[in-house]
Amino acid sequence: MRVDVRAEILPGPLTLVVEGMLTRDNQAPLLQALDHALSLDGCPSVEVDLRAAEHVDPDGLRALEAFVYWKKTAGALPMVHIHTPPRPSHDSTAAPDTTRPATGQSPAPAGTGHTGPRVPVTPAEATVGELMSPLGRTVCETETLGHAADLIDAQGGVVALVNETGQAIGTLTHTDLQAAATQDPEHWRTRPCRDLPTRQDSSVRPEHLIRGVVWHYRQEKIRPLLVFNGPEAIGLLHPTVVFQWCAQHFPSALPALSQRAADLAAAASPDTEPTTPTT
Numbered sequence: 001m002r003v004d005v006r007a008e009i010l011p012g013p014l015t016l017v018v019e020g021m022l023t024r025d026n027q028a029p030l031l032q033a034l035d036h037a038l039s040l041d042g043c044p045s046v047e048v049d050l051r052a053a054e055h056v057d058p059d060g061l062r063a064l065e066a067f068v069y070w071k072k073t074a075g076a077l078p079m080v081h082i083h084t085p086p087r088p089s090h091d092s093t094a095a096p097d098t099t100r101p102a103t104g105q106s107p108a109p110a111g112t113g114h115t116g117p118r119v120p121v122t123p124a125e126a127t128v129g130e131l132m133s134p135l136g137r138t139v140c141e142t143e144t145l146g147h148a149a150d151l152i153d154a155q156g157g158v159v160a161l162v163n164e165t166g167q168a169i170g171t172l173t174h175t176d177l178q179a180a181a182t183q184d185p186e187h188w189r190t191r192p193c194r195d196l197p198t199r200q201d202s203s204v205r206p207e208h209l210i211r212g213v214v215w216h217y218r219q220e221k222i223r224p225l226l227v228f229n230g231p232e233a234i235g236l237l238h239p240t241v242v243f244q245w246c247a248q249h250f251p252s253a254l255p256a257l258s259q260r261a262a263d264l265a266a267a268a269s270p271d272t273e274p275t276t277p278t279t
Contacts, residue, residue: 001026003033012043012078018050022064023057025252031067038078045079056085062125063211063250070212126245128213129206132227132235138162139172139193145180146189148172158224160233161193168233170199171224200226204237210245213237214253222261 001020007013014037018030030048037046048064050056061084068080138160139148151159152174161170176196180188202216204225213225217239227235239261246254 001029003030005033005037011040012037013045013047014040014043015047015049018048018053020053021055021057022050022053023060024063024250025060027060027064030064034068034080038080040078043078045081048080048082050082050084051086053085062209063215066209066211067215070208070215126210126249127206128204128208128210128227128237129235131210131241131245132206132237133241135160135168135226135233135235138168140164141169141194142192144189145177145191145193145196148193149177149189152177158236158238160226160236161198167231168226168228171226171236172196172198173223198223203228205229206234210242211250213242214246214250214257217242217257218253218260222257222264 001018001022004017004019006015006017016030016033016037022030034046034048037043050061061082064082068082136155136159137151139151139162141161141163148159148161152172157174159172160168161172162168172193176198177188180191180196184191202220202225204213204227206227206229222239224239225237226233227237243254243257246257
């Protein structure tokens with residue numbers, strides 16, 4: 001694959017012209033160029049032009065859309081449009097629609113001017129809402145880690161963390177408590193939950209594609225994610241569920257994801273044997 005970055009003026013608009021073949025296994029150069037383009041200060045828009053590509057694999061295209069969709073949830077970014085090769089048509093008078101929205105949503109019906117939620121058509125396009133678990137009980141950041149440990153044991157290893165106004169701000173896991181107990185074995189149970197760096201910076205919503213979560217885990221920490229409907233947290237997405245989905249529907253990403261998890265675990269492990277918190 002070759003990616004040619006074009007711009008008449010800087011900081012943009014930018015056009016990324018892709019030549020060769022696009023698959024979900026070889027798109028790293030395109031994603032790297034797109035990531036740089038999206039981070040360019042003042043760039044108004046980015047066009048990803050796939051029309052010169054020899055072949056665009058459907059799975060590769062979906063993975064590209066998921067990457068863009070996830071990046072846009074992290075904050076205000078330039079508008080992104082993905083131009084795909086025209087599809088063969090039996091009606092020679094019909095102009096094919098070759099521009100796909102890069103927002104993780106389905107194209108709007110003609111004349112409506114509205115873009116509705118993306119509707120999964122195959123298991124490979126599963127959304128967060130389909131795989132998330134109920135939020136369950138929560139623990140306030142001012143409460144103690146000892147109290148959180150009791151809830152975590154009762155809720156399968158994770159509990160949502162809220163601030164004093166009741167707004168969900170992160171998650172606490174059994175692994176977090178193990179780390180706290182290792183660092184301060186005598187007093188960890190009396191420390192407030194806010195002492196642990198477990199806040200969630202990114203916003204995950206039910207309509208987000210699981211493919212986007214896979215890309216997130218390949219770059220960030222692998223931990224349970226709060227799922228929001230507007231400002232309200234409505235559920236949790238567990239990494240185990242994402243890994244299981246990946247094994248079935250995105251196996252090419254599983255080795256890198258597993259290696260990422262192993263690297264994070266090794267980095268978090270102290271030189272001494274960890275102390276398991278007791279309740």
